[in-house]
Amino acid sequence: MLKIQNLNKSYKLRKVIQNLNLHIDSGEVYGLIGANGAGKTTTINIICNLLKADSGNITINNQPVSDATKSIIGIAPQENLLYKTLSCEENLKFFADIYGLNRETRQKQIKETLAAVNLLDRAKSPVETLSGGMQRRLNIAVALVHQPKLVILDEPTTGLDIEARYEIWELIRQLKNQGITILLTTHLLDEAERLCDRIGILKNGRILAEGSLAQLRTLIPAAEIIVVKTAQEEQAIACAKKHGFTPRFYGNELTFWLSKSLELKEIISRFDGIKIDSIARHPVGLEHIYVEVTQQD
Numbered sequence: 001m002l003k004i005q006n007l008n009k010s011y012k013l014r015k016v017i018q019n020l021n022l023h024i025d026s027g028e029v030y031g032l033i034g035a036n037g038a039g040k041t042t043t044i045n046i047i048c049n050l051l052k053a054d055s056g057n058i059t060i061n062n063q064p065v066s067d068a069t070k071s072i073i074g075i076a077p078q079e080n081l082l083y084k085t086l087s088c089e090e091n092l093k094f095f096a097d098i099y100g101l102n103r104e105t106r107q108k109q110i111k112e113t114l115a116a117v118n119l120l121d122r123a124k125s126p127v128e129t130l131s132g133g134m135q136r137r138l139n140i141a142v143a144l145v146h147q148p149k150l151v152i153l154d155e156p157t158t159g160l161d162i163e164a165r166y167e168i169w170e171l172i173r174q175l176k177n178q179g180i181t182i183l184l185t186t187h188l189l190d191e192a193e194r195l196c197d198r199i200g201i202l203k204n205g206r207i208l209a210e211g212s213l214a215q216l217r218t219l220i221p222a223a224e225i226i227v228v229k230t231a232q233e234e235q236a237i238a239c240a241k242k243h244g245f246t247p248r249f250y251g252n253e254l255t256f257w258l259s260k261s262l263e264l265k266e267i268i269s270r271f272d273g274i275k276i277d278s279i280a281r282h283p284v285g286l287e288h289i290y291v292e293v294t295q296q297d
């Protein structure tokens with residue numbers, strides 16, 4: 001569905017996209033994760049033909065990016081692109097007109113899209129009277145109204161409370177079930193973990209690692225991770241190292257990689273003589289992979 005080859009973009013002397021390659025298969029949810037300034041929005045703007053790359057190729061549905069490919073794409077930008085004094089319906093009508101939908105299709109699509117984002121009962125409400133979560137869903141509806149094949153969601157849940165986030169996650173799952181291809185950018189690693197078939201880790205305009213969560217997990221030689229709370233961190237590290245546990249700090253959390261899973265009592269026995277407040281076991285998560293991959297770079 002989307003193929004990006006050797007993409008480069010600089011602003012003056014600063015290279016912000018460096019030899020970027022990625023592809024997204026039809027029906028896939030692909031998560032592009034990276035810190036502020038990694039190059040996510042620049043990449044999206046190039047895909048949407050809003051910005052010209054210095055070099056490289058992008059095809060969408062086998063067509064090179066051009067004004068013609070804009071109709072295949074639906075984008076929900078980071079900042080809501082909505083007219084606050086207009087109703088939900090009027091906003092969708094405005095964007096449907098831009099995409100040239102005829103009257104009949106437009107009416108049908110507005111109704112179906114509002115239903116899809118669970119806002120049918122607020123069709124006549126001005127945007128400014130909607131909650132933040134509802135406005136975010138309407139922003140996604142704008143991206144869907146012309147039935148695009150590829151939907152780009154740029155940080156769709158940033159700044160939302162957990163319930164509004166759950167609603168958007170559910171909406172993304174429904175879109176996937178309908179076979180829509182999705183490119184999702186996010187800072188929220190748990191969001192990428194839950195929703196994405198494949199994830200690309202972007203730093204300084206380069207993909208450092210890419211794959212399904214299972215594939216990315218193979219980058220860390222740990223079968224399991226334990227988080228240990230203790231006032232005797234140095235002693236715990238010395239002791240655990242003797243037993244082959246690899247110490248790491250994620251934030252201020254003392255963590256160890258275990259090369260194979262052990263029974264809890266076996267784990268506890270490795271810290272004999274040390275006052276341990278708690279031990280929590282976790283599978284290797286995207287957070288750990290992200291930290292390792294971006295720090296190594």
Ligand code: ATP
Nearest residue numbers: 011012016034035036037038039040041042043078
């Ligand atoms: P965020 O998560 O904060 O949105 P991002 O990953 O989307 O970040 P971009 O907005 O693509 O990152 O920015 C990538 C780099 O390009 C940054 O260093 C940014 O400062 C720079 N940049 C973006 N737009 C311009 C511009 N118009 N002129 C100069 N530099 C720019």
